[in-house]
Amino acid sequence: MTKLKPGVVWGDDYLTLVKACKDGGYALPAVNVIGTNTINAVMESAAKNKSDVVIQLSNGGAQFYAGKGMEDSLQAKILGAVSAAQHVHLLAKHYGICVILHTDHANKPLIPWVDGMIDHSEQSMKDNGRPLFSSHMLDLSAEDIEFNISESERVLKRLAPLGMSIEIELGVTGGEEDGVGSDDIDNDKLYTQPSDCLMAYERLSKIGHFSLAASFGNVHGVYKPGNVQLRPEILKNSQALVQETCKTDHNPLDLVFHGGSGSEKAKIDESLDYGVFKMNIDTDTQFAFAKGVGDYVDAHAKAFKHQIDPEDGTPYKKQYDPRSWLRKGEESFIIRLDEAFRDLKSIGKTIAE
Numbered sequence: 001m002t003k004l005k006p007g008v009v010w011g012d013d014y015l016t017l018v019k020a021c022k023d024g025g026y027a028l029p030a031v032n033v034i035g036t037n038t039i040n041a042v043m044e045s046a047a048k049n050k051s052d053v054v055i056q057l058s059n060g061g062a063q064f065y066a067g068k069g070m071e072d073s074l075q076a077k078i079l080g081a082v083s084a085a086q087h088v089h090l091l092a093k094h095y096g097i098c099v100i101l102h103t104d105h106a107n108k109p110l111i112p113w114v115d116g117m118i119d120h121s122e123q124s125m126k127d128n129g130r131p132l133f134s135s136h137m138l139d140l141s142a143e144d145i146e147f148n149i150s151e152s153e154r155v156l157k158r159l160a161p162l163g164m165s166i167e168i169e170l171g172v173t174g175g176e177e178d179g180v181g182s183d184d185i186d187n188d189k190l191y192t193q194p195s196d197c198l199m200a201y202e203r204l205s206k207i208g209h210f211s212l213a214a215s216f217g218n219v220h221g222v223y224k225p226g227n228v229q230l231r232p233e234i235l236k237n238s239q240a241l242v243q244e245t246c247k248t249d250h251n252p253l254d255l256v257f258h259g260g261s262g263s264e265k266a267k268i269d270e271s272l273d274y275g276v277f278k279m280n281i282d283t284d285t286q287f288a289f290a291k292g293v294g295d296y297v298d299a300h301a302k303a304f305k306h307q308i309d310p311e312d313g314t315p316y317k318k319q320y321d322p323r324s325w326l327r328k329g330e331e332s333f334i335i336r337l338d339e340a341f342r343d344l345k346s347i348g349k350t351i352a353e
């Protein structure tokens, strides 16, 4: 089996990794990050589980990375993503695993964000011989299908020469992720049409590599059980239609599972058979980070109110030092990620040499 150098993968190495996942019947967790604490926790967890991983930023995560106080929010979203990418490029190889660097949902108003990040990858290609990211997502699923595909073609024409890939969305993932999406969608829109997948394949695979977030009832966020009716057979039917029409190998589409938090394990399992190589996780890891910090604050409540104990004079410096409680957040985040690596069957499967 082909082994890769540890670090950020792009171009042919990215394709090698995607193929290794699909051939091996496993997928990679794609974890939303917002700063160095979460980025380092993802890499630590991947290294511990000997798995490759996807690190991704939403537009809000990228803005937060640059700093909430930055005035121009588009600029902050672009520069925050660039800064996070540089951090990962520098450190990932030292964790001994392969990392796919990606950005999450960009709807129509966020197209300039994606174009701005591509400008930086073009510059990085000139300066360092590599792009900044492995791929970007363009989510025009709320627009009509023709606009969705033609705009994805335009963006992929910029990405392909840089060895970068695009992720698109067909059908709508329910709920909302960082302001993109809506809770108020017709039920049948929650399920992608196989004919739309075929059209995307025919038009985009000519230009470069694309992956597809196909909706099969997935919803962002965690809701009461029973709210979500996952139908992974939609993925199977889409694969079959493309394979038959375009005379391709088995499972020609590289599929992405959005809204994976809180999903039934059996449905996750089934989706792996149908060509899913990436499953997004955000809500559950957000909660895990918060719970790790919250438990610590509960256990050391006085240290979060007083520098020195008002009664007995005990100094609390060690407890309120942000490294103490941020680390508790990281540790709890890592424990939740252990579960994701297990669910997606990627433990021990890193292809880093």
Ligand SMILES: [Zn+2]
Pocket: 105, 173, 177, 220, 258, 259, 280
């Ligand atoms: Zn999503």
